[in-house]
Amino acid sequence: MSIPEIIGSIQSTYTRVVCMVCQEKGIDYRLTEIPLRAPELLAIHPLGRMPVLRHGDVELFESKAIATYLDRVFPEPYVFPSDPREAALTEQWVSLANTVLDRTFIRTYLMAYIAPGTADGKPNRSAIEAVLPEVRMQVGILDRAVAPTGYLAGGQFTFADINLMPMLHRLGQAPEGGAVLAESKHLSAYYKRHAARPSFVRTDPPAGPPRRA
Ligand SMILES: N[C@@H](CCC(=O)N[C@@H](CS)C(=O)NCC(=O)O)C(=O)O
Numbered sequence: 662m663s664i665p666e667i668i669g670s671i672q673s674t675y676t677r678v679v680c681m682v683c684q685e686k687g688i689d690y691r692l693t694e695i696p697l698r699a700p701e702l703l704a705i706h707p708l709g710r711m712p713v714l715r716h717g718d719v720e721l722f723e724s725k726a727i728a729t730y731l732d733r734v735f736p737e738p739y740v741f742p743s744d745p746r747e748a749a750l751t752e753q754w755v756s757l758a759n760t761v762l763d764r765t766f767i768r769t770y771l772m773a774y775i776a777p778g779t780a781d782g783k784p785n786r787s788a789i790e791a792v793l794p795e796v797r798m799q800v801g802i803l804d805r806a807v808a809p810t811g812y813l814a815g816g817q818f819t820f821a822d823i824n825l826m827p828m829l830h831r832l833g834q835a836p837e838g839g840a841v842l843a844e845s846k847h848l849s850a851y852y853k854r855h856a857a858r859p860s861f862v863r864t865d866p867p868a869g870p871p872r873r874a
Pocket residue numbers: 673674675676697698709710711712722723724725759
């Protein structure tokens with residue numbers, strides 16, 4: 662069978678997540694780098710978001726769906742646990758990250774720096790100040806979650822951790838986000854430890870946001 666083609670950009674957190682899954686599982690894959698809103702995305706994702714996957718005659722969008730597919734098609738190690746409790750915890754943290762944390766850390770806080778929408782192109786300070794209490798509160802939730810085991814779901818590295826790591830990386834690149842992370846004892850130790858994983862090191866994006874078509 663053909664090797665999986667991931668279409669997106671390594672600078673996108675969700676594209677990086679899917680690449681990390683391939684790296685963790687030792688899957689031979691190809692990343693086709695394209696700009697945001699490129700026609701190749703719209704051909705598969707109805708909203709033109711990245712990443713999308715092409716594998717043989719399978720076309721998929723949404724990073725979690727892509728990750729689930731890859732985990733089932735390719736052999737171990739598995740990034741989604743089979744134990745019911747750990748599987749549910751994985752779902753729980755992926756859901757919270759994708760519906761809440763991503764919106765706060767990336768779409769609101771980070772975008773106020775990289776796509777501020779201000780007349781002079783400078784960071785949108787009022788948007789940053791407004792979202793910071795939520796950033797602090799949500800980082801606190803994660804800090805407490807990883808304190809017992811150093812993982813989000815039980816005692817092993819799962820897709821929940823893969824899904825979170827690129828978000829934490831981006832959060833840490835902006836000044837206040839970096840400071841809040843550094844002050845969070847358990848979460849900063851968690852980030853440091855998992856950032857040394859080959860799957861994370863090998864998917865480290867170059868500086869700058871994804872290009873736009
Ligand atoms: N829920 C989607 C989110 C994908 C997403 O929002 N990707 C961003 C890049 S990280 C994107 O394509 N943004 C461009 C846009 O929203 O038009 C997934 O998990 O794949």
